[in-house]
Amino acid sequence: MSLLSNSSSAGNIGKLVETVGNIEKLVETVTESISNLNLSASSQPPQPSLSQQSEQNYDNFSLPQYKDITIFLDEVTREFQIGQLVHLESFGLYDAMSSIEIMDPKMDSGMILDSDLTKKPLILNARLTPRQVLGVIDRLFICEMTWHSGHSLSQTLYTCMYLHHVLELKTELFSNEREHEETSSDVPIEFVILVLKAYILGTAKCCNFVLEEMVKGNVYEEEDFATNKFALNLYEDFPESSAVNLLDDAENWLDQKGSSWLLENEPENWEILTHALKSRLRLRKSFLLALIHLAKPRCQQYTESQKHLLTTLQILTGTNDEPGIKDTIELGVDVDGAFDPLINRKLVSQTPPRPIRLLTMQQSLEEIDNLLKNTLLICGVIEYKSADILMNFFYYNAARQPPACAYSRSLLQSTFCTENRILGKFSIFQLIKDSVTEISNPPYIYFASKPDTDKPTNGTIVDETRAKIPQLVNKFLESSIKPLTDIFRILCHNRSRQRRNMCKVLTDWDLLQEEAEHIDAELHSLIKEEPIMTEDGPSHSYYLSSWVYHRKLILLQEILFLGFELGLYGNHEFIMIYWYVDYLLGVHYQHLERMLLHITTKPSATTKESRKAKKQKALRATPPATPSITLIINRKNMITARQEICRGIYRTIAGLQKTGHMTVPRLEYDNEGIRFWQRFRMYRNLGSPTLLKYREFKENTKFENLTALDLLSASKKNYETAKTAIDHLMKMNLSESRMDLCEADFKNDLKAMFRVCIANIVGLQKMLQDPEVLTSSTRKEKKSQSSPSPSSLSNTSSTTDIATSEPKSSRTKYVDFEFKYHPWYPVISLLP
Secondary structure, X not given: OHHHHHHHHHHHHHHHXXXXXHHHHHHHHHHHHHHOOOOOOOOOOXXXXXXXXXXXXHHHOOOOOOOOOHHHHHHHXXXXXXXXXXXXXXXXXXXXXXXXXXXXXXXXOOOOOHHHHHOOOOOOOOOOOHHHHHHHHHHHHHHXXXXXXXXXXXXXXXXXXXXXXXXXXXXXXXXXXXXXXXXXXXXXXXXXXXHXXXXXXXXXXXXXXXXXXXXXXXXXXXXXXOOOOOOOOOOOOOOHHHXXXXXXXXXXXXXXXXXXXXXXXXXXXXXXXXXXXXHHXXXXXXXXXXXXXXXXXXXXXXXXXXHHHHHHHHHHHEOXXXXXXXXXXXXXXXXXXXXXXXXXXXOOOOOOOOOOOOOOHHHHHHHHHHHHHHHHHHHHHOOOOOHHHHHHHHHHHHOOOOOOOHHHHHHHHHHHEEOOEEOOOEOHHHHHXXXXXXXXXXXXXXXXXXXXXXXXXXXXXXXXXXXXXXXXXXXXXXXXXXXXXXXXXXXXXXXXXXXXXXXXXXXXXXXXXXXXHHHHHHHHHHHOOOOEEEOOEEEOOOXXXXXXXXXXXXXXXXXXXXXXXXXXXXXXXXHHHHHHHHHHHHHHHHHHHHHHHHHHOOOOOOOHHHHHHHXXXXXXXXXXXXXXXXXXXXXXXXXXXXXXXXXXXXXXXHHHHHHOOOOOOOOOOOOHHHHHHHHOHHHOOOOOOOOOOHHHHHHHOOOOOOOHHHHHHHHHHXXXXXXXXXXXXXXXXXXXXXXXOOHHHHHHXXXXXXXXXXXXXXXXXXXXXXHHHHXXXXXXXXXXXXXXXXXXXXXXXXXXXXXXXXXXHHOOXXXXXXXXXXXXXXXXXXXX
């Protein structure tokens, strides 16, 4: 058995060796065929092997051994049909995209373009004339402002070749220089190694400070700003003090020697050229110093930064004695090779860069002017006066046009809360206390300091009541931190993000209101507060939850108004949106009325129990002077103005629907009921205010007992009432309006609302005299009297009673909505 086993094993081994030998021969044959590009070895003559080619090209052994397979590919692909592809099983999307990039000028970074062959390279040691230096400086400034507007560094600042070699600009660089056709050899090299170098390094340091702010995460990456540095050095280690000193040295050299050379060589323009160079150096120095002070912790040096920002603005715009930079933008001359727009092809990027267009010089000046003015406003925020003033500033700053740049919005967010301190001064608890006190005026004991709460009353020992009140109030304060800070942070985002994020925080405010109501109820029992008797029954103060509800109602209104500003609604949806805003404003007005009632009315003491409760007046004591009444009255005036405008708008639309001038487009994929639910879906899960139904909207906007002329006349009265309320608001002083930080924006907003009222009154007057409107209104009235047919509420495909049977030929005009004065309120007119 052993012999048989051994013999069989030997036979198997022999067969295995033979098989391995055959496989080796097969592999060798296949390898040789592939290397010769001969898939059928018998049809083509053999070609040299790789080893033979290596021996023949021994001198070029370091070069890769490529083969020209163009002819081979052309021959084998002639048999392909359109759309046919031969590929490996592992061929995937990444391989497909990589193949698409090949020979695409926008995607293939290795492709040599015709423009690359004719492009002149940068000669680093070339002497530049003052005009050429101005040209490089102005182009670099344009790139910087384009970067601030949201574009990538690779397509803006990095395109400057001098930026990548600025530290090489030394005297030694010009020791072996050769003469160039463009520049005379007698031009001082200091224009390059001092003036240009100082400006470029100053720009780099400014960008460093901006990047330090932007990487804090206060704005949306790649949406508002691009922070990717592509692993390149932006001279972060170069001291900012050295950059400032270099700018000083450059300005001094221009005063002492540069101006003299210009006087000799450009006697006609030496003065304006000298001023142009010096003004740019001074602007860069002032802007850099402002950013240095802004970067200090806890807003410690905002006052110093404010001075430098004012200086920068003055240099930018000029004075009566000296022209501004905008007056010297035509003096610069381009330098060949100084900027390479295709340098982004040499940088590692996740996606191919999209083509961009740099800002013009005028647009760049407007961009930095906007940046400086917004930053100046932020520096003034640290002069805190009240929580309501601060909140008003954030709301109006968020709506400012042109909008604040990403850096300004990020800086405002950092200024608001840095190192857990509001404006670098006090805690968030103090901000909440101030905000609640200003509007609802709670008893002094609510937010009294600990020594005040520890004081005995009438010589008695501190009771449990005084100990429990701070616990409940602190619980409320802790719960309020996130919702309130979220509002401030949201108002620092771009306008589109604001609305989206406001919808997200609605639930937090609703939960906070519910919690505040429970805390208020416990506080009422502790201080034994007596309710005020009203027509609807007893009414408790609910100081804390009233503040929460007040802030939530403002949020609800802002969300709907932002929809107009962002262009989210169709014209046929305006009537439902303005109708719902009118409802929210009415709820807010009633809420302020209730708050004012509790501030101005003291509870009566008619029973023995209430007389005993007077002993608790120390717990309910309030400071003698309170601004709450004035604040609430002004809020009511603003609500009245907005509500009357909204009523005027949707009543005008309803009247034009009755005349047949305003029609609803045929909705293919939904109906008006679904659209109504979609527009107000973010309010469905809120506990208050009560969510209105589509049926209520239909019932309240039918106006069956009113004609079109009645509705148009009522709209006119609404606008006149709004004008009166706006007049009262415009006559307020700063202490009453609480607009200390945004007075100009507040006045402009009121003026815009006033113009909307006047324009709509004029438009309504024309409509009331328009024969087409009069005829349509009379015809509709007669038709409704002869055959009344109220529309079914179940029919959700139309908004209000629209004269669908009205012949189109009888209506030669259409309704036009133009938001030319205010982003929230249109001017409505009939156009032919």
